[in-house]
Amino acid sequence: MDSEGLFPEPSNRARLCTRCRKLDFFVPDFLVEDTWADLKETHNVCDFCALRWQVCIEQNLKNTQKITFVAINSMLHLNEHADPVMSICRAPGDQVFESKQESKRIKIGFPNLTASCSQHMGLMRQWLEYCDTRHHCKPQANSSVPTRVIDIGTEHEPTVRLCETKPGDSFRYIALSHCWGTEQHFLTTACNLEEHKRGIPIQTLPRTFQHAIQTTRQLGIQYLWIDSICIIQGDHGDFDKEAEKMELVFSSAYCVLAASSARSQQDGFLNPRKARKAVNLVKEGDARGGVYVSLFSDDFKEHVVNSPLSERGWVLQERALARRTIYFTEWQTYWECGDGIRCETLTLMNNNLISFLGDPNFPSKLSDGTSDRGEKIRFYEGLYKQYSRLTLSRDSDRPIAIAGLEKRLIHDLKSSGGFGVFDDERSLLPRSLLWQRGDEFPTLKKIESQVLPRVPTWSWMAYKGGVDYLDPPFGEVAWNISEIRGNWFGKGNRTELSAKTRLFRMTTTTTQDFDITWDIPKDIKPDVVRLKCIVVGVKMQRGVSAETKTHYVLIVRLREYSAGLATEETEIYERVGVGKMLGLYIDLDNSQPRDWVKIR
Known part of the structure; x- marks a missing residue:
């Protein structure tokens, strides 16, 4: 890009102490080692020392014995692995430095922005x-x-x-x-x-x-x-x-x-x-300026x-x-x-x-072939985790404000789904159902809305509050796709899940064997007769009985009965939590008479 005329003229040369005048920013392993005492003594007479002194004060390094500023490309870091604290740049068109091959690692630019609207x-x-x-x-x-x-x-x-x-x-x-x-x-x-x-x-x-x-x-x-x-x-x-x-x-x-x-x-x-403070550095003997250091700003x-x-x-x-x-x-x-x-x-x-x-x-x-399925899932989960923590003027916009993005995600994953859940008739449906209340949120809050279709309780979009995801290891879980079915905007424009439920034995102690996160903890009463679980996946462990394997589960609660064909009634359940437990807590034989239910 042609940057001529877009930036102000370089500032005057800086006041530099004898040591700073000898610094060569173009050496491959450039670094500056300081002590608090040395900078305290020189910051009033050297502009570059003053810049480092300002960083040290902001970083509260008074009791640090040795302070090292390390150059990594066009940035100075406090120690090698810390965040950048200063930027280094060289003037575009400066032939003195353009001719140096070693200068190429330092970016072209200016530390001072234009104050002109037209520029x-x-x-x-x-x-x-x-x-x-x-x-x-x-x-x-x-x-x-x-x-x-x-x-x-x-x-x-x-x-x-x-x-x-x-x-x-x-x-x-x-x-x-x-x-x-x-x-x-x-x-x-x-x-x-x-x-x-x-x-x-x-x-x-x-x-x-x-x-x-x-x-x-x-x-x-x-x-x-x-x-x-x-x-x-x-x-x-x-x-x-x-x-x-x-x-x-x-x-x-x-x-x-x-x-x-x-x-x-x-x-x-x-x-x-x-405004930001910047220093125009000049190597000893150079007739022109060309290297500038400023407090880090490209953030x-x-x-x-x-x-x-x-x-x-x-x-x-x-x-x-x-x-x-x-x-x-x-x-x-x-x-x-x-x-x-x-x-x-x-x-x-x-x-x-x-x-x-x-x-x-x-x-x-x-989708260019460089990202595998696991990377995509992690990325999309990350997007939803980030989005769930953002603010909306109307809480009921939660499914609407991301609908266009979700449409593209569903297409990219070659799946169906909605309301934050994907279904490719493989592992996506059970895995994406394993969202949980974020640790920093003591409870989620149901969002009341008259907008149709109603957001189902198995979707995090039905609640206000941030969510995270359980992290079943890739390739180590047998997903229970035969016991969960999705109806995506089918009859009556209703989105719902059908699933096989199982009785389980409740315990109030959270351990490695039994770990449940409740969506709204205060809603879980001591009387837990109406609670059941849906097994969405089982960790594959050779030579281990079903009772001692880890089961990933949704916890659901009976909400109502709905009249079906003839006089048949269908149980309607709502989600109340998610987690994992050993099989010994679950009725794996599933001897109950009515085990398939609707989750809404």
């Missing part, structure tokens, strides 16, 4: 243009468009208006991913829909929306999608209908703008970035993954389905596409775990 926007345009011409990330020219979009007007005609699209329409649009916040929201409702179609004065919009319009104009795109404006909210709205289209809205967007640091519609995201995980926006339930799906995303944070702006993550400092980051979510055709990077 900032110019960099984003370059990101888009580079991706358009070099990658295969952008949506197809005939991609679908949302039901409504915002025509953003121009700087000379600043009024924006809501437009309804027609079948066959095809054009580029940008989508905004943002936090609604707790303040008063700017919404389109059935009452103001026609007014918004006539025009919305831009000064009446919250700052986050104004900044989205400004950025979209600068990127040369005419249309913008914002959920609270383009979906009719409240009574007589169409949220339920439009929520089903979220997969297409974000995957078809030309680009997504993510207001990562904004906690509400009022915060905006084109705000001055946090995508902290700035984006752990941002206020990423705490929002909807954003996991939005990020995974978006083809290209620009993240605006308090520290700098990041770009993510199928090629990786680019920082405003010009750093190109590659992280396999992160890149799965940045896949423009998610989850193709898991």
Whole structure:
């Protein structure tokens, strides 16, 4: 990418002590060893010593005998295996350093970000243009468009208006991913829909929306999608209908703008970035500058993954389905596409775990033949564990805010399923049923919703609270697929399980032999006559009797009877827990008269 003119001029040379002037950052095993006493003495006369002194204070290293800063690629780490604390970069176009082969391990870039809006926007345009011409990330020219979009007007005609699209329409649009916040929201409702179609004065919009319009104009795109404006909210709205289209809205967007640091519609995201201290280092005898050290700033995980926006339930799906995303944070702006993550400092980051979510055709990077079945299962479980801990304005959106993502996961696994459970008529169904309440949550809370179809109790989506998964070893469990059947959105649009239940002997002591996690512990009364278990898998152990083998089980409770054909009644059960126990606690002979039941 051509970075000329996008960054400020390098800062003046730093004050350096005799020792720091002799440092050579290009040697393969570069490191700096300090003591607290030495840095305390020199930090007032040397800028690089002052930078290391600041890190030591922040890390509370006063009582540390020896402090070592180790260079790993373009980062300085406190000791070899600690997190990075400083970044190293070299100036683009500096022939003094470009001619050194050993300099190649140090990234090209600048530690100081531009304060110019035009230069900032110019960099984003370059990101888009580079991706358009070099990658295969952008949506197809005939991609679908949302039901409504915002025509953003121009700087000379600043009024924006809501437009309804027609079948066959095809054009580029940008989508905004943002936090609604707790303040008063700017919404389109059935009452103001026609007014918004006539025009919305831009000064009446919250700052986050104004900044989205400004950025979209600068990127040369005419249309913008914002959920609270383009979906009719409240009574007589169409949220339920439009929520089903979220997969297409974000995957078809030309680009997504993510207001990562904004906690509400009022915060905006084109705000001055946090300043950071940087040092311009010069080797003794060099006539020009060229190497810069600054406090570590290319921290995508902290700035984006752990941002206020990423705490929002909807954003996991939005990020995974978006083809290209620009993240605006308090520290700098990041770009993510199928090629990786680019920082405003010009750093190109590659992280396999992160890149799965940045896949423009998610989850193709898991389906390219390099990931085995076990890796996929672990990854998808990780996604659900992460999602279950995110916040939603409406708890009842829990199955909706990830529905588009789940649809792709089901397709990738060549399975059926729903509500967080996969069924490939092999091990996926029993394994994905083995979710459990997260350790940090003393209880789960049932989500009451009038939305149909009702979320079944065997799904973690029916509850509020984070979940984890039991971890049966791959290849060591005989899955009981003959005793569990799924009915995926069948008759009456009802999703339910049919399973064979067994009596078991309850114990109040949690041991290695009997370990159950209750979904809602206070609901488990001393009278446990109505509790039964479903054996979903048995650990394979040669030469061991069934009574001493580990059985993975769901615990269910009788909820009601439902009239079936003629006068037959079907028992309806609900899930109340999950765990494992030895076979000696279970009625393996299953002599009870009615053993197949519905789980809802």
